[in-house]
Amino acid sequence: MSETIPDLTDRMREIFAQVVEAYLDSGQPVGSKALAGKVQLSPASIRGVMSQLESQGLLTHPHTSAGRLPTEFGLRLFVDGIMQARMPGKRTRETIARELDDRPVEEMLEAATTTLSGLSACAGVITAPTQELRLRQLSFVQLDATRALAVLVGEGGEVENRILPITPGMSPMALDEIANFVSARLAGLTFAEAGRRLVSEIENREQALDQAAGKLVAQGLAEWRRDGDERPVLIVRGQANLLDETATADLERVRQLLDELENRQEIANLLGAAREAEGCRIFIGSENRMFALSGSSVIAAPYRGSDGKVIGVVGVIGPTRLNYARVVPMVDFTAEALTRRMQ
Template identity: 65%
Template sequence: MSTGIGELSDRARDIFRMVVEAYLESGQPVGSKTLARLPVLNLSPASIRGVMHDLEVAGLLAAPHTSAGRVPTESGLRLFVDGIMQVAEPRAEERAAIEAQAQAGGPIEEAISNATAALSGLSACAGIVLVPKAEPAIRQLAFAPLSPRQAVAVLVGSDGSVENRVVDVPEGVTPATLAEVGNYVSARLSGLTLREAQARLAEEIVAGEAALDDAARELVARGLALWSRDGQRRPVLIVRGHANLIDERAADLDRVRRLLDELEGKEEIARLLDQARHGEAMKIFIGAENALFALSGSSVIAAPYRGADGKLVGVVGVIGPTRLNYARVVPMVDFTAKTLSRLMA
């Protein structure tokens, strides 16, 4: 088990921090001679090697086979991010670039996507954003019988979208009842979103104004609930800047290919980001801490953003190699999330 930050001596902590910072900067293993040249340490290479060996035994550093230097383990990176790293505010030009893209006009989805693209470019990672599935207004909700106990529900949205579902039909529903349901929705619920339609139906039932029998009311409620549930379960994941993951610094192309494959599995990544959406603060997933990125050894930095009512709406962040400049990228992600929250307000 890895050592905690409180168990490190001041000397070990300083050397560990310098190894991690040098590795994140260069991507190369860091040797004792490199650190010995730093005036702030005033230690011999032999003394530094002894401390680095202890850090390796503690599970915080590792020695690649091809080098005498050390690199931080994923546990070491976690310790650095949680207990040592000092973050700085994004630079003025970085803040301006993100805000300019977010406020460029156009549909809100486009503004969110553009801000994510700006974040991707500034961080040299793939930018990711989880947005709720758009909820179109209802134009028509119709049911066609399949069998005595099943029907096909057809939802036509105001945006022209058409979706079909097979639903169980309450006992006592006849083809005439199905037609009655269609007429009711067209007359009373057309033009409303699913959430608004559910609220309207509930109000009319309480007020005794829903001109439907019990079976028909149940069928309408069941259909509206089905699509509302689906919408909540299917957030939309936008990935921008795949190309940032492939450049001359990508020494391990197999790892990059695995990461790109993982990015194709958007549903899995959306599930991962949903963990951040249900939290209050930023989430940082490092390498094998999450099974999804165990093979590619990638890191995800993600922060939730909020809507006008203050409720959590989506998540924005980046995916890249574990060798990220966390001190720079973490506040950049946080600033993007706050910018999107202001945009949604």
């Protein structure tokens, strides 16, 4: 689409903004009569401007309705070029700050997601900083001559299972020896620490350990760590907010969105695209592959840890008919509040 907001006349910009704002407020196509009292033009003149905007791909009209609504392209241009976003009101800022205050990190992230969901009437989402699991116990179940099932238990009760290849002829005794060593000598260490210690003790022959089995386990610990780093913790709250009074008119879209929200890894990947943003990233409808079918929007902003590095992303997911001017600053403020609390 070659047309941009600066190419519009002042009259076209005014009518376009009024249509978008009325649509975001009501969720219904907007007719010329509804705008007649807001702009100094006759309904006939307004319809003429609407037709021009439609020819440029900014508006469309559904079915036989005389009213218009913005296209996804139109919404993007509105958000980027016309929307006037303001800082959240004092009460909203106080609510967010209060809900995040004096809580452990996990509870604070839950509270941030729940609060943002309630204030925005959307589903709230957040990726939490990954915390590396610490070892408590390791055991093996030999499956056959070339494979063994490693069962690793973390200090918090987490259980990780992994099938590891073993050298043909490796005895169950060698695996038990390594498992006992890990459980007795490496308990309380992270995967990285345990792997380094295991390799060091084998190479320095500080323990009478089977080298092949020990190096196999050390390699497995390294893979476990990488998998954990690439599998961020995702919190989703407020899906019920998507079932509002307007949902009955578009149940299939809402059902599709609820199904999409079940795919936690894909949501985490999508939010990851906002990690490098200075402020909010806004994905409208088909701009993101995941929510293209439901025609939903995502507003997300990164938050930082004590070292200034991005450690997670917080945001909302809802219909494209969002009050962007209200919700974008709300998400931005929540990300800033989380960053302050992480200091």
